[in-house]
Every structure is written in structure tokens, then in C-alpha cells.
Amino acid sequence: MSFSHLVSDIGFRDHDTSDRSSHLSRPSLRSTTQSYARSYASTAATSVSISGDISSQLHGGYSHPLARAWQAERQLTKSMLIYPLFISDIADEETLIPSLPNQHRRGLNKLVAHLTPLVAKGLRSVILFGVPTAAGIKDALGTAADDPKGPVMRALRLLRRHFPDLFLVADVCLCEYTSHGHCGILREDGSLNNGLSVDRISDVAMAYAEAGAHCVAPSDMNDGRIRAIKLKLIEAGVAHKVVLMSYSAKFSGCLYGPFRDAAGSCPSFGDRKCYQLPPGGRGLARRAISRDIQEGADIIMVKPASSYLDIISDAKEIGENMPVAAYQVSGEFAMIHAGAKAGVFDLKTMAFESTEGILRAGASIVVSYFTPDFLDWLSS
Template sequence: MSFSSLVSDLTYRDSDRDEKRSTLSRAKSYASTAATSVSISGDISSQLHGGYSHPLARAWQAERQLTKSMLIYPLFISDSPDEEMLIPSLPNQHRRGLNKLVAFLAPLVRKGLRSVILFGVPMAPNVKDALGTAADDPKGPVIQATRLIRRRFPELFIVADVCLCEYTSHGHCGILRDDGSLNNQLSVDRISDVAMAYAEAGAHCVAPSDMNDGRIRAIKLKLIEAGIAHQVVLMSYSAKFSGCLYGPFRDAAGSCPSFGDRRCYQLPPGGRGLARRAIHRDINEGADIIMVKPASQYLDIISDAKEIGKDLPVAAYQVSGEFAMIHAAAKAGVFDLKTMAFEATEGILRAGATIVVSYFTPDFLDWLSD
């Protein structure tokens, strides 16, 4: 059964709930991932224009020392408009609603902030379901924040993280089978629809972090079919390892799995060969940028990514656990925060990354001259 058929079946089965029917219909597939009318010349990896359509994306093609333009700052966007809630496990980081976003971003943009990555955090009761139908709700946090930022900060490059874990009632990154395992086919169809919704809302870059097989090709085909592949960067979380370093992020995003874990779709620690295969896969499917996550613990994988994707920018995500540990070490007096943040980040760059997703971005905007 395709995701579109599943949605249709659930819609008619729940005929007494008009609002739910409307939500489910929004999740309907734009195009089948198995059969598409797209006709392109050559392999799908030949589609290059989207990867350098934006001035910042063009700057990412070059290698250089740490600069402000290399940094992407993660933002947690709540569906509660006036929320500004400190995340206890993630020092100095907050969940913010739309009404708090402009005032927060304005001074950072003046200091040289060039890019943000958006994570939606639905807080309203009963908004989560088994299909993550709220992920591409036009009134949801990511789409609304994208439109607001495009309007108020047109120079800011917007990356939209694409995953279902924040929106599913079970907290996993896709659609599940009855036995609780991941249904890759339905998940890819759903994830690619969400990516399309974010791109059409104005995101300059879509970044699928779900680690489902084939989602890069599915997204690329739908971008081509919609006629916008030339203006949207596709950044893949290609080598995303499972582990304990995501705890503060899951606190912030409310995305802890309600059962089990993500080891069957995130890479196992030490799985260097699997990481290399995943990087090859995503490059062949049309990724414009490849990412390694976590960053500091996987410098060898960053180096591999640079070797395999020698003609692509490589991104690295300094995840929440890395950030929290550096803060804890600085608080304990091991080294000062600035020294530790610079050493960790420069190590990532030496390994081969040219883009860094980092919670230290506001600090670097003060510490860096350019």
C-alpha cells in the first residue's frame, strides 16, 4: 500500500472528524517515488544548479579558515507563539514561538549570522499522530517560521530539517509497521512530501535527517518534477550515528522515542564502512551537501566524507551532547569556553568539513571578526 492510499483509507474511515480528514489530505503524496513522470538528462546526480543557486551556497564550495559564513545555527520553533523557554540540558538555548523570533534574530543578523536550521516543536495537545501529519501543516512552526524569516530577514539562508520524529506520537523518524519496525517505503514517501512543503514555503535548503534508504532520490525527483530543483539545496544527513549525544536535543524537540530506539536506521558507532556506503548512496541520489553527525567523535568519517565527496561541501553537526559537554568542562575549569569551542570546531574543519552546524554560533559571531 502506498502512503497516498494509506492516507485515503484512513481519511474515509474517520468520516466523523472533518478536521482530521483535512490534515490527512494535506499529507497526500505529490508523486509516487516508484513511478514518476520526471525525464532528466543523465543520472540524477547530474542535477547541480540547486547546490549553488544561493550566494551563501556558492561560498560553501570554497575551503578556508573558520568564518561566520560557515556556521549554521539551530533554532527550535514552538507552535506556541509567545513561548520563550530555556532548555535546561542545553545551555543558553531556548524554544521560541513566532512572536519571539524576530527580536531574537535581529541582533544576531547584525553581528553576521548567515544561516539557520529550523526544527519544529509542536506543543499543542493531540497534534502528534502515527503519521506525523502535522509536519507539513501550513500553519505549523517550520512553514510559518520560514515565511516569517524570508519576509523579515531576506538575506538569511534557511535550512529546514526534514524528519517526522518531532511530529509522530511514537517519536520515531518515519512510519511504522504493526510490529513497530520502520516502513521504509511509506516513510520515504512521507518525508519527501514534507521536504517539498518546506521548499515551496521558501526554505533555501531541505535537510532530511531521518536516515531512511532512498529519501534523497525521492526528494530530488519531486523537486525536479515541481520545477524548483534548480533553486533548492539538498543537504543530506548522510552519516548520522546512533548514540547518547542527542539527549539534550530530544529534550528540546520533544522527540524521544516512546519505545525502542533508532539503532536500526541510524548508523552503529564504529560503522565506518556503513558510513562510507551511505555517503556514496546519497551522492549518487543527488545530494548537494553531505553531513556527518555527531562531529567531534567522528573526525575520521568527516575525512572519509571529504575523500568520497571531494567535489561536494561537507557539513558537520556539533550535536547537543558535544555542546553540553564543552560547557560542563568549561564550568569545571578544565579550559575556558572560547578555547574549547575553537579547538573543537577547528578540528572539524581540519578533518575536512566546510560547514558547521553549531549551538556555539552566537558566541562565534562575537569571537570572529569575519
């Protein structure tokens, strides 16, 4: 059963038993689901005719000027940095995130003013994370993820208008939008339904691409989602101009706490250890990287960054002819700030040393909350 069939029966049970009856009986839920949830015909290559393997599709990975620049290796520069943004569905919100120093949740009305001076300083790319807060907006299927009026969809259109040269990456996941906080659709026993999750995730990726994302970056870690997204991009005729960046080696651990505070994406039960990689799982990481390359990824990512330099090195070895990205995650960023505040080391020195270590390991793209600082610290 595909997601397109599933949306016709929103009786899929939510795991918050205390709210189950009200969740299933909301009169607007069925219409909301049908309006917001998108479905494209197939996740198999039933209507796709391409010569060679799916990994032969290369044009999307270097169609944009910045993506072309990412094909080269260099010292730390502004162009290799991607700045994470938390986009609230409250238009005028600008709220400091206590666990993530100097970072905010911002609504659409605050985005342009925030980004204008950063773009003037040389900001080249941002990655968008939606933060839905409206009552009742989250459900078991994450139907708000590709709502045309949702925070990421609206932000993509807004930023394309105001900053035509800014490279826009859309993180693709359901955890911010599901009532259970997991990165996909669940079975009744609470386990991840990989097939339905992949169908849904690939629909969301397509919606973001059509809304203006230059790059879609699935972070859910469901098996097979890279191939499913690539096939739908091909079917839609946009694979030649949309970069597919895979969170290929994403490890479970305690370094995501500040991010989950910012995005409101903590699981309501259990954890994500059944789909995020186990710490120390180097062999699994290598297999996941190889798989995603074969499934058509244009860029492979390792997350967290500084604590997995060996995996970054592996990624560069396995994907020797493609860009490797590394996510300097919220916990890493917060710990560096805490150390600087305690006088253990200088903030600028530690930020440079940490980031340059990531580059030496083999990354050529860094997703970092230090990006605004680096725009001041770097000359080019």
C-alpha cells in the same frame, strides 16, 4: 501502497495502546490528515525526463550566494556556521532548555527580535526544527509536519519576509510530529516501513521548499529518501534553486539527549538503532555517503562531529568535489559547557579547538549551537 493512499485510511494503528481508541476515534483526525498531509504524484521518475544520472543535477547546490561560498575551503568564518533554532507552536513562548545551555524554544512572535541582532553581527544561516505542543497534534503519520499553520512552515514564511538574505535550512524528519517519536511511518509490529516513510518524508521536504526553504535537510536516515526528494524537486521545477543537504552519516548514540529534550522527540518505545548507523560502522558510513551522492545530494553531513573526525575525513575523500557539513550536536555542546563550568578549560578556547578540528578533518560547514558566540568571537 503510497502515503497518498494511506491517508485515506487513518486506521493505521498507533503504538500507544493506552490511547489507541481515543486516537483512532477523534472525529477531526481524518479531515486533519487530508488537509495537512500532502502527496505528490510519484516517488519513481515516472514523469521526470532528465539527461544523465540524477547526480548530474548540480544547479541547486550553488544557486544561492551562501551555497556558492560553501563550495570553497577556508579557515573558520561566520559564513560557514548554521545556527539551530527550535520553533514552538506557542507564538509567545521563549523557554530556556535546561539541558542545552543558553538555548531556547521560541515561538513565532519571539523569532524576529532574537535574530535581528545576530543577523547584524553576521549570521548567515539557520536550521529550523519544529516543536509541536498542542494537545492531540501528534499522530502515527506525523501529519502536522507540513501543516501550513505549523511552526516550521510559518517560520519559513516569516523569516523570508524579515531577513531576505538569511539562508534558511529546514530539517526534514517526522520524529517531532509522530506520536511514537520515530523518524518515519511504522508497521504494525513497530518496525520502520521504509517505503511509506520515504514517500512521506519527500512530501514534507517539498512542502518546506514551497514555503521558502533555501535548503531541505532530511535527517531521518531512511533508505532512498535523497533520490525521492530530488525527483520531487525536479518534478516541481525547483531543483535548480533548492539545496539538498543529506544527513548521510548519522550515528546512533547518547549525544542527542539534550536535543530530544528541546524538540520533544524521544521515542515512546524502542530506539533508532535500526536506521541510525552503529558506532564504529565506518564501512556503512562510507556506503551511505556514496549512495547519497549518487542519489543527488548537494551537501553531505556527518553527525555527531567531534567524535567522528575519521568519518568527516572519509566524507571529504568520497565527496572530494562537494561541501561536507558536520553537526556539532547537543551533547557535544553541553559537555564543553559543563567542562568550562567546572573549570577544566576555557569555554572559548575549547569551542575554537573543537570546531577547528572539525574543519581540519574536512568539513566546510558546521551546524553549531556556538554560532551566537562565534559571531562575537570572529571578526569575519
